[in-house]
Amino acid sequence: MSSHREAPEISKDPVADSTDLYAFVSPDRSDTVTIIANYIPLEGPAAGPNFYEFGDDVLYEIHVDNNGDGMADLTYQFSFRSETTIPSTFLYNVGPIESLGSKYWNRRQLYSVTRVPRGGKAEVLARDLPCPPCNIGPLSTPNYAGLASSAVHGIAGGRKVFAGQRADAFYVDLGAIFDLGDLRPIANLHATFGLPALSAAPGVNTTQNLNVHSIAIQVPITDISLGGARPTNTAAAQSSVGIWTTASRRKARVLTGAGGSGTETGPYVQVSRLGNPLFNEVLVPLAQKDRWNASIPANDSAYANGVAHPELASLLNVLYPGAFPNLAAYSKPRADLEAILLTGIPAGVVSSSFSTLTGTTQADMLRLNLAIPPATTPNPLGVVGGDIAGFPNGRRVMDDVVTIELHAIAGATIPLVDPTFTPDKAIADVSDGLSGAGLTFLKTFPYLGTPYSGYSVGPE
Amino acid sequence: MESVSRRKFFKQAGAVATVAGTMAVAPLGLASTVAGAASTREEALTPKEQLRGNEDLVAHVKNARTGEIALFIGHREITIRDRKLAAQLVRATR
Numbered sequence: 001m002s003s004h005r006e007a008p009e010i011s012k013d014p015v016a017d018s019t020d021l022y023a024f025v026s027p028d029r030s031d032t033v034t035i036i037a038n039y040i041p042l043e044g045p046a047a048g049p050n051f052y053e054f055g056d057d058v059l060y061e062i063h064v065d066n067n068g069d070g071m072a073d074l075t076y077q078f079s080f081r082s083e084t085t086i087p088s089t090f091l092y093n094v095g096p097i098e099s100l101g102s103k104y105w106n107r108r109q110l111y112s113v114t115r116v117p118r119g120g121k122a123e124v125l126a127r128d129l130p131c132p133p134c135n136i137g138p139l140s141t142p143n144y145a146g147l148a149s150s151a152v153h154g155i156a157g158g159r160k161v162f163a164g165q166r167a168d169a170f171y172v173d174l175g176a177i178f179d180l181g182d183l184r185p186i187a188n189l190h191a192t193f194g195l196p197a198l199s200a201a202p203g204v205n206t207t208q209n210l211n212v213h214s215i216a217i218q219v220p221i222t223d224i225s226l227g228g229a230r231p232t233n234t235a236a237a238q239s240s241v242g243i244w245t246t247a248s249r250r251k252a253r254v255l256t257g258a259g260g261s262g263t264e265t266g267p268y269v270q271v272s273r274l275g276n277p278l279f280n281e282v283l284v285p286l287a288q289k290d291r292w293n294a295s296i297p298a299n300d301s302a303y304a305n306g307v308a309h310p311e312l313a314s315l316l317n318v319l320y321p322g323a324f325p326n327l328a329a330y331s332k333p334r335a336d337l338e339a340i341l342l343t344g345i346p347a348g349v350v351s352s353s354f355s356t357l358t359g360t361t362q363a364d365m366l367r368l369n370l371a372i373p374p375a376t377t378p379n380p381l382g383v384v385g386g387d388i389a390g391f392p393n394g395r396r397v398m399d400d401v402v403t404i405e406l407h408a409i410a411g412a413t414i415p416l417v418d419p420t421f422t423p424d425k426a427i428a429d430v431s432d433g434l435s436g437a438g439l440t441f442l443k444t445f446p447y448l449g450t451p452y453s454g455y456s457v458g459p460e
Numbered sequence: 461m462e463s464v465s466r467r468k469f470f471k472q473a474g475a476v477a478t479v480a481g482t483m484a485v486a487p488l489g490l491a492s493t494v495a496g497a498a499s500t501r502e503e504a505l506t507p508k509e510q511l512r513g514n515e516d517l518v519a520h521v522k523n524a525r526t527g528e529i530a531l532f533i534g535h536r537e538i539t540i541r542d543r544k545l546a547a548q549l550v551r552a553t554r
Contacts, residue, residue: 263516266532268535
């Protein structure tokens with residue numbers, strides 16, 4: 001998936017596992033940027049008696065690089081603490097939760113937000129902000145949308161924050177992709193290794209009706225831009241920033257045997273990282289994924305070979321025999337993918353006025369050009385669909401990143417940097433057959449849709 | 461990551477507290493024995509030197525041969541090199 005359970009170690013630590021990262025110029029407040037970092041993959045909505053929550057022992061961070069060196073110039077930190085207010089009950093709630101101060105709500109979470117400029121003094125922007133409860137059902141969390149909206153907090157400096165459960169906006173046919181890439185719509189063309197042939201079929205969304213936990217922050221563009229200026233030149237490298245999220249845990253933990261989580265001490269060490277969707281998932285070899293999660297974007301040249309020579313591209317012509325002859329014959333390093341994922345796209349590649357370039361440092365960061373206004377009619381295929389306000393210029397909640405990246409890896413974007421290459425006709429058919437139909441989003445912050453409730457998700 | 465001398469380390473945190481912290485997962489008797497051995501050679505902590513409140517100190521013997529021990533306290537990691545102390549800790553586990 002985008003980054004759900006993408007590496008061996010983090011797959012065993014869900015509360016610290018980043019699943020998706022979004023960053024876009026806010027469609028309803030175009031002088032601001034919204035950044036959303038999702039954690040806790042594949043939350044089943046019926047999760048009682050212990051509904052999902054952030055880790056009190058995890059430091060969640062959103063980093064911004066505004067000078068292209070792959071290092072954080074600015075970090076927003078989010079720290080959580082949980083409270084149990086009714087010690088005598090086994091229940092999450094003992095009546096309807098109709099407000100964030102409900103006396104019926106037993107287990108709640110609060111968080112603080114800190115802004116840390118590089119080399120500067122950390123500033124606590126807010127403390128003890130309440131998260132909403134999880135969406136339980138019509139009796140426990142009636143009017144969930146209204147309840148959750150009360151957990152959107154305006155904080156210092158014209159910023160807004162939200163931290164809590166949301167519907168997962170990422171969609172993918174994981175069952176097909178990791179069954180040796182037998183994309184259902186073209187499964188009839190797939191190699192079968194002597195086994196019975198498969199039939200073409202519609203895609204199946206693995207994340208359907210599942211939730212995640214989102215950390216969302218909306219800040220003025222000038223809060224993250226280089227020098228605090230509002231960029232206006234869409235072709236200038238100074239207009240783009242690189243964004244990624246990390247989760248970290250304390251270095252030492254001792255279980256006391258007295259219940260609870262024991263004691264933790266020492267500095268934080270990074271255990272999860274996410275910039276571009278699918279980067280660690282698809283482009284980093286399994287044996288290196290845990291190390292990638294613990295490293296910083298500035299060191300990503302160590303993983304550049306997986307981008308320049310993606311394993312998946314070399315597999316396509318094997319899995320779909322004869323369907324990708326031009327791709328199979330292409331032996332040059334994939335400068336298109338290196339630009340999209342590692343340095344940003346220079347002006348003149350897509351158009352003379354479009355750039356996401358941040359510099360020459362190879363770093364996996366979600367790059368966002370702050371000078372490009374939001375689209376009035378967004379195309380989920382983003383830049384490859386002619387909508388320069390979408391992925392890989394940042395990433396919006398509705399962007400179809402699986403299709404975009406599958407097409408790019410299959411060679412659709414090679415002609416941007418190498419006009420001698422002719423993409424294979426089969427690229428048009430490369431899809432997991434999903435379009436995000438049925439997903440709903442909010443028109444305002446935090447944009448991601450209302451989470452599915454445990455009661456409402458039932459038999460088809 | 462900071463580095464300190466053994467003497468400074470003992471002054472900062474105290475051998476008794478350190479070893480007891482290290483042995484938090486070991487049987488109580490063993491932890492007590494080691495703590496007792498160390499404390500006979502070191503001065504007792506002054507009240508000012510005691511660990512604060514519920515502050516925890518965890519030691520990680522990273523390399524017994526070189527005596528490299530990492531100490532975790534608060535949000536800090538401090539590395540000391542003390543082959544004698546490392547050997548003492550290892551022997552306590554045998």
